[in-house]
Amino acid sequence: MLRALAALLVLVASLASTRAASAEPVRLWHAYRGAEARALEEIVRTSGIEVELLAVPADAFATKLAAAIPHGEGPDLFIDAHERLGDYLRQGLVAELQVERVGYAPSALRAVEIEGRQLAVPLSQKCVALYVNRALARRVPTDLEDLEAVLVRPLASGEVLLAYESRSAYYHAPFLAAFGGRLLWPDERFGFVGQGAERSLVLARELQRSGKVPGNADGALVTQLFRSGRAAFAVSGPWLAGDLGDAAVQYAVAPLPRVRVTGGRMRPLLTVEAVMASPRGASRPEARALAALLASREAAATRMRIAHVVSARTDVELPDDPVVRGFAEAAREADPMPTSAAMRAVWEPSEKAIRKVLNGSAEPRAALEEAKRRFDDVRRPPPPEASRRPLLVLIGLALLAGALTLVRRSRDASFRAEVVASLPAYRYLIHAVLALGLLVFAPLVAGAAISLTAGRPGETVYVGTANFIDILTARGGPLLATGSFYLVLAVTVAWTVLNVGLHVTIGATLGVLLSRPVLRMRAAYRVLLIVPWAVPSYVTALAWRGMFHRQFGAVTALTTKLRALGVDLEPIDWFARFATAFAANVTTNVWLGFPFMMVVTIAALTSLPREVLEAAEVDGATRWQRFTRIVVPIVRPSMIPSVALGAVWTFNMFNVVFLVSGGEPDGQTDILVSEAYRWAFTRQAQYGYAAAYSVLIFALLFGVTRLGARFGRRAAT
Amino acid sequence: MASVAVERLTKRFGSNTILDEIALAIPEGAFAVLVGPSGCGKSTLLRVLAGLERPSSGTIRFGERDVTRLEPRERDIAMVFQSYALYPHLTVRDNLAFGLTLRKVPPAEIASRVAEASRMLGLDALLDRMPKALSGGQRQRVAMGRAIVRRPGLFLFDEPLSNLDAALRGQVRVEIRRLHEALGTTSIYVTHDQVEAMTLADVMFVLHRGKVEQSGAPLEIYDRPRSRFVAGFLGSPPMNFLEATLVRDGAAWIADSAGARFTLGAAEFDGLVSGRRVIVGVRPHDVALVDEASGQATVELRFEFAEKLGGETYAHASIGGAPFVVRLEPTVDVRVGEARRLAVEPSRVHLFDAETGLALRC
Structure with missing residues (x-):
């Protein structure tokens, strides 16, 4: 063994030297x-x-x-x-x-x-340009207003004039440029605000309202429309050409047109x-x-x-x-x-503003001013560096107290004897302690330590509790403003309560039904109902997101079918309003979560002896009384830990919120965890701030579960 | 309080007939015992009487009421389960009061009834305990108390003693009988233990393969079993059976089992025909060892081993190769391999048809 190691070392050394030489x-x-x-x-x-x-x-x-x-x-x-x-x-x-x-x-x-x-x-x-469908347009238009004038024939239903990803700030930037605006000025001021920006948004909204531009279009839809010849024009980059290679559509590519009202050209981002x-x-x-x-x-x-x-x-x-x-x-x-x-801080607020204006939930001026506030909020200078002294004193005191306790306890002879007696046990524990320490406690401590710092990676400074103070005071803004800790907390609590309530109600009902011996094919139903749990949650979340799509989702298809039957239902833009977006999230999460509660209920019910129920029946209990007075009280103690677990999972259910609504509309359906994610990964890498969020989430959950356990014990005795 | 009348009661699970045209008649205030080996349908019968199972056909009447289609809670019954089925989340007091609370009995009334029942059963000190803190015997008493406080028209007991140890079982058995004397409520008690059945029953029903094999007062059944099954099921140790052939010897009838000759009381039997194949039944208690010289009709047997219980001795022996158990006084000295002679009173000999197993007694 040792010789093999030595040989390996020699080999590595010789390789390194030859490499340095050549x-x-x-x-x-x-x-x-x-x-x-x-x-x-x-x-x-x-x-x-x-x-x-x-x-x-x-x-x-x-x-x-x-x-x-x-x-x-x-x-x-x-x-x-x-x-x-x-x-x-x-x-x-x-x-x-x-x-x-x-x-x-x-x-x-x-x-x-x-x-x-x-x-x-x-x-x-690389930049975007105007794709012209030669089958529908006679020539390349010079002005945006000319698009219709150069058409060969009026558009049929199902065809659109101009396809582009209207909700993306990258694609809106040319409109902004035509009105003399920029997303970001060279001096790092937020540019997407003011009269020009408002007019650009009015124009985009007008295009969408008149049906010339499809709503909520993403890249796939733009490709699909233009590829199939159903769009007369499209704004896209060279990647669209790559997707058109084998398509029948005949097209030309030209610079973006001018906007006649200003005479300005739609200048794309390069x-x-x-x-x-x-x-x-x-x-x-x-x-x-x-x-x-x-x-x-x-x-x-x-x-x-x-x-x-x-x-x-x-x-x-x-x-x-x-x-x-x-x-x-x-x-x-x-x-x-x-x-x-600073450019990276532009996208999120800009796109939120664009979406709000396009779906009609805000006027351009209000939306853009809010976007600027958000940008400034993200770009605000980090808190000043704080003295490390209080922290060091605190750590010192804690170490001192720990040492004192240790000294006091080690004076106790019986304690020493116990330690000596249990020494062999530590040999068996040490690997578990190391693994847990490395995988659980070290990241926890590191996260907590990061929460005391601020600044972007590479230039972080210790700021003490400034992050926590910022969060808890909503950074000086109104305490219940959009995106403030308290509002997000309220949404999170509502989200948790609603979800857990539905999980338990649906899961327990199904569990009770499935444990009734009279039901045929119980085993088959059980397996079918556990399936949502067996599928990875992000797959389920993406599937539901697809189903809620306004134009192509299964839910919309259902409303269309119902309309054929005479039920008048408009297709809903699920993610345009808080209530519907929240409902979509809750639906997805309920679908994901009820099987667990069902399984727990079935397991709890098997511990309920049949004779006890029969005794109650003979004692004169009706079916309902047997359920409320016998089944529920007996099953409850074994279900409470599962409900607590479910509540913690739901409180931190990042997958569903991030993948289904993505916080839409306007970040209103974000919960604390997804908000923390955004601070870390979409808002200028403010890891300290995001870590402070995580510490607060941890403290909240820790406190609530401890309180719950105490109340549970009290109720049991 | 009510009498119980069951007619042509049948219960099938799929193609299995568990109860086959059962008929019961239990007078008001009687203590009836349903006894039989496991699988005879006795527990199913009790569950049908309780309303926990629906009969396939037949009628059940409690007094004048036809209860065949009624829910358990409409039948005015109380039941003691084999596992006691106490409510694990309620104290003893709440267990006792549960049925009364459901019936909206006034709280003062509930309190007095619970107090009365717990006094009768010695539960006073246990009222605030949870079931899991009770011993088996205590749980059993709580289960009884839960039935008593309801003051139902009919008590149903489903093998209530089978989860107790032997010593406690005897004690509680006596207690149950005493309670019945005190309360006078009609009771139906299911057991597979023939000692319980014999000691508790006013009227006994022996069940076998879903049918009532024989019913009546316990001693009457014990003395005059209607079939070889009943004869063998009641009594401990069980009755000895020997295959034999009927032979006429002058005025007397003899059952001859491979040379062992049992004299019969001819007046007690029907169908005595010379040469008929029969089964002779003799209880271990109905024999006496005699000297060769006594001149009585005797049978020779050979001892194999003895169970000495102190108060009595059961000697296991063989007659013509067939096993035969006799009860002896403890003073009798039993030597293994020894041959002795046995005298049997002709009136204590039972005869059964070799094919049908039915008694030949008239």
Whole structure:
């Protein structure tokens, strides 16, 4: 064994030395797939530089970089979208990468510049453009108002004029630009507010109300409509063209039109894919050479030839592909996406405002002002660094008290004897203690510790209880404003009570029915009714979300069927109002939760002797009296722990809330856990703030269950 | 209080006939015992009487009331279950009061009735305990008390002593009989224990395979069993049976079992035909050891071993190879392998048909 280990060490050492001796290849990370990956491989292969290529999944790209580069690992070069440069720069993941500034589109060069420093070399550019269905439109319109005028014939039912993802801020940005607005101003002020923004929303709402634009469209619906020829126009990116490859529809791609009332052009957001260098890569000449080569005219030509992407260079001849030409033209009119980290705080409030206006639950001005408040709230400066002294004193006191107790107890001879006697037992406990400590207590303590800090990753400071104070005072706003801790808590409590009540009622009723010996095929029913429990909850949640879809959901199909039978039911936009969205969540969770209570009831009922029920029957109890006076009191004690467990699960039922309503409308159906998630992962990575939420949830549940246990004991005695 | 009349009562589960045209007639105030081996249908019969099971056909009358289709709570009965079936979540007091509370009896009345029943059964000190804190005997008494406080027209007992140990069983048996004397309520008691049946019953019904094999006063059944089954079921140790052939010997009739000859009291039997195959039945208590010289008609037997109970001795022996048990005084010295002679009073000999098992007694 030892010899084998020694041999291994020698082997590793020799490998390391040989590696250091030879020239290391340039490591290049990318997130490309398909044709783009093929184009990159082709360019690298013909470069003559030794390159180690690694494809990293796009959604893990940033975290992998952040995990590798600070430790001297990871790539020398990596290809990513320019809007992440701000984040990367702050975390020290990128270094300046100078190139000759000739031959590039000015917008692409602007995109990779932060504070005058050129941080990356642009490769290609992506933005949305106008897809024109040649079967329905005579020519490419110049104005948005012309869309109808260029139609070949009036649209039939089931056809739409313009398909785009109207509820997305990314797709609304061109409308905003036409009215002179921006989502984010260069000085990091929230831009989606004011008269221009309001007018852009009025326009979008008008388009939807008049039926020219389909409501609630997501990417799949846009693709489906345009692919099947049922949309005269669509706004989408190159990815739509990828989905149209084998479709019959004949189309052209053109820059987005102007809006006649302002004369402004609908300028889409531009994403520039660029090659970036890690600090180590920037210091390696061969890495810089590879970056230059990747951005060269030859490489751009290869990329356009193989992957049909629009190059960031202007000195490359465009291929004879109308789609690429269309996108190249569109890119010239596009605004680079801001690189500021503040941009990430823009999306959530903007989209909430857009949704509220489009579904008619708010006027543009109110919705946008609220969005600005939310943005400012998320972007508010972190609390000032607090003195660590109180915490240290507290920890010191706790340690002191612990030590004193230990000393006092160890003076007790019988206690010492007990400890000595139980020493062998610790040998059997130690692995469980270690595992539990590592898997349960350490994360718990770490979470609690994070709740005392603030700031984004990499620049966190200790702020004491400032996070808790912020949460409990609703950050100085009204205590019951949307998104405040107390309102979310109220929703959570209502959610828990309603769900557990329905779980217990439905589960217990079915349990009682299924334990009646008179029922035929009980076993079959039991299995069928346990199925909702056996399916993973996120699958169930996604299925229900689909069923509640306004246009294509099963629930809507049902209302349509009922309408055919003469029952007048409008299709409901389930997630547009609190009551219906909440009802959809509750329905899903009840479906998920009742089998557990049913199983618990059946188990509890088997412990109920038949003769006791018969004794009650002879004693004169009616069926109802037997249930209320015998069954319920006997079964109750064994069900209370399960109900408590169910309540805790429901209180923290993230899956359903996040996947079914997603907090819609406007975050009103969010519960504490999903709210904590949003603070951590969609609002500027405020981990400290999110951790404080978690600590509060833990404290609430801990307190309530302890109280419940105490009351339970008192009731039992 | 009520008499009980059951007519042509049949109960089937699927194709199984559990009760087959049962008829019972129990006079008002009597203590009736349904006895039989397990599976004879006695418990099912009791559950049908209680209303917990529906009969397939037949009628049940309590006094003048036809209760065949009534719910248990409409029958004015109380039942003591084998497992006692106490309400585990209620104190002894609440267990006793449960039925009265359901019937909306005034609280003062409930209190006095509970006090009375607990005094009768010695439950006073236990009233505030939970059932799980009681011993088996105490639970049994609570179950009885729960029946008594209701003051029903009819008590039903479903093997109430079978979960008690032997010593307690004898004691409670006496208590039950005493309670019956005090209350005078018509009672129906199910048991498989023939000692309980004999000691408790005013009127006894022996059940066998879903039918009433014989009914009447216990001693009458014991002395004049109608069939080999009844004869063998009652009495401990059970009656000895020997296969035999009838033989006429002058004026007397003899049952000859492989050379062992039992003289019969001819007047007591019907159908004495020479050469008929019969079963001879003799209870262990109805024999006496005699000397060779006594001149009585005797039978030879050979001892195999003895159970000495102190007050009496049961000697296991064989007659012509067939087992035979005799009860002896404890003073008799039994030697294994010894051959002795046995005298049987002709009037104590039972005869059964070899095929049908029915008694030949007239």
